[in-house]
Amino acid sequence: MVGLVVETHCNFFAPLQYPGAIEAGVRVARVGTSSVRYEIGLFADAAATSAASGHFIHVYVERGTRRPVALPKDLLTALAPAADGSFTTQRFRCGGCRCRDHLAALGARASSTRRCRIDTVSDILRVAARAPSGTNTQPWRVTVLKGFALAELSRRVGQAYDDPVQREAHTQEYDYYPTRWISPYIERRRKVGWDLYGLLGIGKTDHQRMHRQHARNYKFFDAPVGLIFTIERILEKGSWLDYGMFLQNIMVAARARGLDTCPQAACAPFHRVIEEFLQLPAGEMVVCGMSMGVADPQAIENTLVTERAPVEQFARFLDCGRT
Numbered sequence: 001m002v003g004l005v006v007e008t009h010c011n012f013f014a015p016l017q018y019p020g021a022i023e024a025g026v027r028v029a030r031v032g033t034s035s036v037r038y039e040i041g042l043f044a045d046a047a048a049t050s051a052a053s054g055h056f057i058h059v060y061v062e063r064g065t066r067r068p069v070a071l072p073k074d075l076l077t078a079l080a081p082a083a084d085g086s087f088t089t090q091r092f093r094c095g096g097c098r099c100r101d102h103l104a105a106l107g108a109r110a111s112s113t114r115r116c117r118i119d120t121v122s123d124i125l126r127v128a129a130r131a132p133s134g135t136n137t138q139p140w141r142v143t144v145l146k147g148f149a150l151a152e153l154s155r156r157v158g159q160a161y162d163d164p165v166q167r168e169a170h171t172q173e174y175d176y177y178p179t180r181w182i183s184p185y186i187e188r189r190r191k192v193g194w195d196l197y198g199l200l201g202i203g204k205t206d207h208q209r210m211h212r213q214h215a216r217n218y219k220f221f222d223a224p225v226g227l228i229f230t231i232e233r234i235l236e237k238g239s240w241l242d243y244g245m246f247l248q249n250i251m252v253a254a255r256a257r258g259l260d261t262c263p264q265a266a267c268a269p270f271h272r273v274i275e276e277f278l279q280l281p282a283g284e285m286v287v288c289g290m291s292m293g294v295a296d297p298q299a300i301e302n303t304l305v306t307e308r309a310p311v312e313q314f315a316r317f318l319d320c321g322r323t
């Protein structure tokens with residue numbers, strides 16, 4: 001099943017400025033058997049009248065036949081809070097722990113009204129794509145998920161992870177880590193793991209809580225935006241090197257805009273679920289995921305400061321010249 005936008009319209013009344021604060025209101029104007037009509041209003045900060053208003057209609061169809069299907073129960077549940085026809089707006093304040101609650105809610109509900117900077121993710125990706133790549137090949141491909149799409153992917157991957165039989169059947173397509181660990185990597189890996197679990201009060205034998213903590217990956221840590229990174233299979237190690245630079249640029253560009261990120265290789269073992277949900281072409285594979293939002297400074301796990309080996313341990317400085 002897939003949702004198609006069959007109608008879209010917008011009236012523009014006044015300019016909006018970048019950078020600037022936008023208040024965006026969304027209401028569910030009509031819920032049909034297989035369609036939903038959403039209405040949108042965009043307001044400049046503190047403005048009483050909208051700068052733009054419009055609507056779009058989603059029709060849900062069966063992917064193969066393109067015949068309309070009944071709205072799924074999950075979507076009806078997600079729409080319910082906004083389906084009373086009222087058009088309310090809610091202030092969204094960036095940079096505080098309240099923000100995290102709002103962001104989390106936005107991830108869970110397709111039709112919330114929040115104030116946020118429009119196109120921030122797109123802007124971050126535009127800047128990040130300035131990353132260098134061998135002969136400017138730019139091997140990255142990104143799917144940005146929000147709202148219902150993010151909630152649905154989280155649900156599907158989470159379900160596969162929670163079921164021991166399914167979990168066993170999902171293996172990664174590429175080796176992120178070595179099959180045989182050696183020093184000093186294994187010690188570093190263990191240390192960061194135990195430091196995190198230590199902060200969370202998870203004991204070394206508490207496998208249930210470890211499982212639940214790892215499962216937070218598949219909820220994208222309650223962030224409002226999840227990104228899935230993919231690459232064409234024919235591309236080689238060099239392109240993966242380029243990819244790392246692109247990922248790092250995204251994380252740095254996000255910080256510059258007051259957002260936090262967590263890259264997630266944890267998504268890789270569930271690539272089949274992701275490929276199906278995103279309808280990826282056969283020639284494309286999942287590299288990793290990433291959560292993006294505003295980190296909750298009150299969350300104990302966010303206080304973890306990871307260690308780094310001193311420069312002398314990983315660098316040597318040779319000087320063949322005369323002194």
Ligand SMILES: Cc1cc2nc3c(=O)[nH]c(=O)nc-3n(C[C@H](O)[C@H](O)[C@H](O)COP(=O)(O)O)c2cc1C
Pocket residue numbers: 192217262263264265266267288306
């Ligand atoms: C490509 C990549 C994949 C990662 N995957 C995960 C992940 O699946 N889950 C997670 O919680 N952290 C993940 N991390 C975060 C690392 O654990 C983290 O970067 C490392 O421990 C260093 O901590 P710092 O980033 O806070 O300095 C990933 C990092 C990278 C670069």
